[in-house]
Amino acid sequence: MTSDTPFDAAERRDLEHFTELARSLTVADTHLEEPPVDLWASIEAALQDESPAASPGASIAPGSVAPTATVTNLAEGRRQPERRLGRVLLGVAAGLLLVALVGVGLIRSGDSTDPVASVALSADGIDPLGLGLDGTAELIEVDGGYEIALDVSSLPEVDGFYELWIIDTDVAGMFSLGTVNEDGRFAVPAGVDIADFPVVDLSVEPIDGDPTHSGVSALRGVLDI
Amino acid sequence: MASSPGFHVVDDVEAAFVSGGSEALKRAYDEHGSLIFTFCRRSVGTDHAADLTQEVFLAAWRARDSYSPERGSLGGWLVGIAKNKVIDHFRRQGRRPTEAGEVTERDVAPEDEQSIEAMADRMLVGEALRDLPPRSQRVLRLAFFEDLTQQQIADRCDLPLGTVKSDMRRGLVRMRRHLEAVR
Numbered sequence: 061m062t063s064d065t066p067f068d069a070a071e072r073r074d075l076e077h078f079t080e081l082a083r084s085l086t087v088a089d090t091h092l093e094e095p096p097v098d099l100w101a102s103i104e105a106a107l108q109d110e111s112p113a114a115s116p117g118a119s120i121a122p123g124s125v126a127p128t129a130t131v132t133n134l135a136e137g138r139r140q141p142e143r144r145l146g147r148v149l150l151g152v153a154a155g156l157l158l159v160a161l162v163g164v165g166l167i168r169s170g171d172s173t174d175p176v177a178s179v180a181l182s183a184d185g186i187d188p189l190g191l192g193l194d195g196t197a198e199l200i201e202v203d204g205g206y207e208i209a210l211d212v213s214s215l216p217e218v219d220g221f222y223e224l225w226i227i228d229t230d231v232a233g234m235f236s237l238g239t240v241n242e243d244g245r246f247a248v249p250a251g252v253d254i255a256d257f258p259v260v261d262l263s264v265e266p267i268d269g270d271p272t273h274s275g276v277s278a279l280r281g282v283l284d285i
Numbered sequence: 286m287a288s289s290p291g292f293h294v295v296d297d298v299e300a301a302f303v304s305g306g307s308e309a310l311k312r313a314y315d316e317h318g319s320l321i322f323t324f325c326r327r328s329v330g331t332d333h334a335a336d337l338t339q340e341v342f343l344a345a346w347r348a349r350d351s352y353s354p355e356r357g358s359l360g361g362w363l364v365g366i367a368k369n370k371v372i373d374h375f376r377r378q379g380r381r382p383t384e385a386g387e388v389t390e391r392d393v394a395p396e397d398e399q400s401i402e403a404m405a406d407r408m409l410v411g412e413a414l415r416d417l418p419p420r421s422q423r424v425l426r427l428a429f430f431e432d433l434t435q436q437q438i439a440d441r442c443d444l445p446l447g448t449v450k451s452d453m454r455r456g457l458v459r460m461r462r463h464l465e466a467v468r
Contacts, residue, residue: 095322
């Protein structure tokens with residue numbers, strides 16, 4: 061579905077259902093309590109007792125993960141401590157509807173120098189060339205659009221060149237942001253909604269005149285936007 | 286636009302849990318322990334909450350092959366296990382009504398499976414909202430709590446209507462994912 065198509069019946073039902081649920085939230089539903097500090101140790105001990113050979117560190121059981129599935133890590137930024145502020149609502153009477161607290165900013169209003177989003181790029185699960193790179197990609201808002209600021213540990217010589225892409229999560233489409241010779245900023249094409257293409261991918265391209273993605277990636281990460 | 290070989294995009298805690306490597310269960314516990322413990326405490330009271338939470342994570346580890354990200358979020362899946370453990374707990378106790386004057390520290394009555402389910406859904410919605418990326422979170426909060434239409438949200442945030450629709454769509458997909466695994 062494109063961004064301009066009207067909501068269908070299923071989406072409208074979802075919206076109604078979640079609106080009703082959201083409006084029924086109380087502080088008790090969102091104020092999470094930490095378990096006792098010794099609980100994890102107890103769980104770990106119970107696991108050891110059960111099957112000393114099969115600890116949480118055991119290898120994958122057969123059939124549990126399709127070997128061809130590649131998983132990509134989402135932005136670490138989602139787990140930053142300040143996001144957990146939403147979990148601790150101090151000094152508010154139980155039963156107070158969450159609706160009344162909507163003004164408490166759980167969304168940080170960044171200033172214009174902060175990146176909108178950033179992600180650690182990883183070679184895990186990809187990197188057929190074994191380059192072992194790492195780096196970060198930041199989404200920066202600029203006048204009239206966005207840029208991706210790329211910072212890579214190194215760019216070893218390859219048979220070909222490096223290219224930066226933004227890809228949608230359905231892997232139905234992608235845009236090339238251009239050739240990468242060094243760290244720098246790469247403009248997102250005007251009119252492209254970056255939130256629809258959050259996967260940042262650094263590929264190694266052969267010099268063959270074919271503009272499509274080679275299928276050989278060196279780094280990848282998903283912007284949380 | 287071009288196309289390329291497919292890959293799944295999943296949460297890093299879910300990915301670790303699926304791969305079953307070292308620290309996998311610990312990461313799931315770090316991420317979702319408070320949610321499960323709070324749900325258990327509100328269901329069965331303080332005395333039994335820690336034991337039940339332990340049972341949930343042990344059961345989750347034993348059943349880890351049955352979890353896949355396609356089923357929904359890991360948090361939702363864990364709450365589903367917790368819900369079943371709570372119901373079993375009450376059945377074992379014979380659903381004794383509370384004695385007069387007893388402080389239960391529970392938010393649900395033992396015989397009321399429906400309110401246990403409703404509480405699970407609400408807590409997951411809260412979790413899902415917290416977990417949304419900033420743009421979807423802002424749009425959905427305005428829709429839920431201020432009852433604005435998409436056009437009103439677009440006007441208020443000075444965004445194109447299409448962008449509001451996309452952000453809302455994306456947010457609803459994520460929220461649905463949090464709740465479908467609990468079934």
